[in-house]
Amino acid sequence: xxxxxTLLIEDESAQRAFGAxxxxxxxxxxVLFLEGELGAGKTTLTQGLIAALGFExxxxxxTYALMQLYPTPQGAALHVDAYRVxxxxxxxEMDLERLSEEARLSIIEWGQLFYGDFPxxxxxxxxxxxxxxxITRLG
Numbered sequence: 001x002x003x004x005x006t007l008l009i010e011d012e013s014a015q016r017a018f019g020a021x022x023x024x025x026x027x028x029x030x031v032l033f034l035e036g037e038l039g040a041g042k043t044t045l046t047q048g049l050i051a052a053l054g055f056e057x058x059x060x061x062x063t064y065a066l067m068q069l070y071p072t073p074q075g076a077a078l079h080v081d082a083y084r085v086x087x088x089x090x091x092x093e094m095d096l097e098r099l100s101e102e103a104r105l106s107i108i109e110w111g112q113l114f115y116g117d118f119p120x121x122x123x124x125x126x127x128x129x130x131x132x133x134x135i136t137r138l139g
Contacts, residue, residue: 001025001137010132015041018135019048023105026122028075031100035112036126041133042109045126050077053104061109067094075104082111091117115139 001007001022009015022045026032032049034042043061050059053072062068062081070077078099085091091114100106100118108114115123123139 003137003139006134006136008129008131008134009041012041012044015044015133016048016051019045020052023049023052026105027120028104029101029106031106031108031118031121033111033115033118033121033123034107034109034126035123035138037128040126040128042126045124045135046079046107046109049105049107050079053077067099069099069103072104076102078103078106080106080108080111082108082114085111085114 007018009018034045036042043059047059050070050072053074055070055072055077057070059070059079062079063083066081066084068079070079082091091097112123115121121139122137125136125138127134127136
C-alpha cells in the first residue's frame, strides 16, 4: 500500500485479514499510526496485525492502560492508545521511543498529531463507508 492508496474493506473479518497481509509490507520495528473515529476499526485492524505475528490471545484497545505489550514469536508488538495524550512529551515520558525501537511492530491509535515525530512511520486513516470501512494510507 503506497501513500494515497485507498482500500474498501467489507467487514471485520476482512479487516483482520487486511491487517495480517499488511504485516508483510512493514519492516521490522515499523511504527504504524491509525487515525479514525470511534468504531472505524482501528483495534480490529490491530488484532489482525498482532495475530499475524503469532500472538494467540485477546487483543483489545488499551484505552485505559494507554499501552499494551504483546509477546509474539516474531518479537513484541506494542499497542498504544494516544486518545488522551495531548503533547508529544507524554509519549516520551512513557518511553515510547525506546519501546518502539525494540518492538517488532508498534501500533499507535489516535496518534496522528505525533506522526511527524517518528520518521518512516506509516499513517493509515480508517473511515466508515456505506459498504464497510475505507482505509487510506496518508503517509
